Amino acid sequence: xxxLCFMKKQNSGRAGARSSQARRSKPGESRSGxxxxxxxxxxxxxxxxxxxDQKTNFKPDGAGKKSRSGATFRKGGKPxxxxxxxxxxxxxxxxxxxxxxxxxxxxxxxxxxxESGVVTxxxxxxxxxxxxxxxxxxxxxxxxxxxxxxxxxxxxNKPKGFGTSMADAKARRGVHELVQKACKEEIRSIDKLDxxxxxxxxxxxxEELMVRLNHPQSGAAKLYHxxxxxxxxxxxxxxxxxxxxxxxxxxxxxEAEFANDERTHIGLKLTSSRSRIxxxxxxxxxxxxxxxxxxxxGPLTKKDVPRGSFRHLSEAEVNLLRMSC
Numbered sequence: 001x002x003x004l005c006f007m008k009k010q011n012s013g014r015a016g017a018r019s020s021q022a023r024r025s026k027p028g029e030s031r032s033g034x035x036x037x038x039x040x041x042x043x044x045x046x047x048x049x050x051x052x053d054q055k056t057n058f059k060p061d062g063a064g065k066k067s068r069s070g071a072t073f074r075k076g077g078k079p080x081x082x083x084x085x086x087x088x089x090x091x092x093x094x095x096x097x098x099x100x101x102x103x104x105x106x107x108x109x110x111x112x113x114x115e116s117g118v119v120t121x122x123x124x125x126x127x128x129x130x131x132x133x134x135x136x137x138x139x140x141x142x143x144x145x146x147x148x149x150x151x152x153x154x155x156x157n158k159p160k161g162f163g164t165s166m167a168d169a170k171a172r173r174g175v176h177e178l179v180q181k182a183c184k185e186e187i188r189s190i191d192k193l194d195x196x197x198x199x200x201x202x203x204x205x206x207e208e209l210m211v212r213l214n215h216p217q218s219g220a221a222k223l224y225h226x227x228x229x230x231x232x233x234x235x236x237x238x239x240x241x242x243x244x245x246x247x248x249x250x251x252x253x254x255e256a257e258f259a260n261d262e263r264t265h266i267g268l269k270l271t272s273s274r275s276r277i278x279x280x281x282x283x284x285x286x287x288x289x290x291x292x293x294x295x296x297x298g299p300l301t302k303k304d305v306p307r308g309s310f311r312h313l314s315e316a317e318v319n320l321l322r323m324s325c
Contacts, residue, residue, distance in 0.1 A: 152205055153312065200294045
């Protein structure tokens with residue numbers, strides 16, 4: 001965007017330099033001397049409305065779809081750069097990532113180890129960057145065999161009254177109590193739900209997936225069932241989809257619909273992972289929020305996860321999740 005603005009300024013400067021050398025035209029007259037049609041702004045019935053006055057829902061190739069160049073568009077015609085989907089779980093991975101996942105060092109430091117010739121794969125010294133290994137390959141660093149930590153993906157249906165901050169000293173009960181027996185590996189939630197909210201939370205030790213799921217543009221969409229004390233005005237649903245500023249940050253819903261005839265229940269789909277964002281958006285519109293329940297995270301639903309319980313994701317679910325962000 002900054003590059004486009006720079007080019008526009010540069011082109012306008014060139015155009016100004018050319019026009020200063022040319023003969024100045026009289027008002028209403030073109031450079032060739034021909035009389036221009038009257039461009040006076042009128043509000044009569046016969047006048048065509050300006051483009052800036054026309055309310056359009058322009059969606060290049062369809063909002064959310066891909067153009068011929070491969071860019072994905074959102075409402076308003078602005079392209080959203082989609083990241084390359086994550087590789088399927090258990091597939092080949094770069095050697096530096098394998099070393100990093102084993103907890104030896106960071107990927108950048110792993111590159112240095114590979115270049116120094118202290119890394120072997122199946123007994124062969126590897127020095128080239130980008131070399132890929134399989135999960136069953138024997139990898140050694142400095143003569144010591146390493147193994148990446150097993151990736152865990154735990155889906156919790158959070159009940160009301162449990163805090164999500166591990167460092168909250170005031171929390172009487174926390175969600176870590178509900179998943180502490182899920183696995184021996186240390187897992188963290190991809191985001192937070194406030195103490196009074198309920199619904200799905202995903203815990204994992206897959207840092208790469210965690211970053212992708214929380215990406216502000218291409219992250220996993222989360223569907224919330226919100227119950228309010230008042231009837232919601234239809235124009236406020238449109239306002240939620242158009243977006244507005246909440247605590248100095250812009251946020252908008254990808255979908256917002258009524259969930260009952262009384263218009264006190266709404267479904268709100270968001271990609272933002274900001275704390276309490278569904279509740280804060282409705283409070284910004286002066287509504288009193290009674291309940292917030294997260295129903296889905298990307299392709300994951302509450303099926304087979306009773307309130308207060310958890311389950312491990314299957315390999316197929318993990319791969320579907322990795323491909324969706």
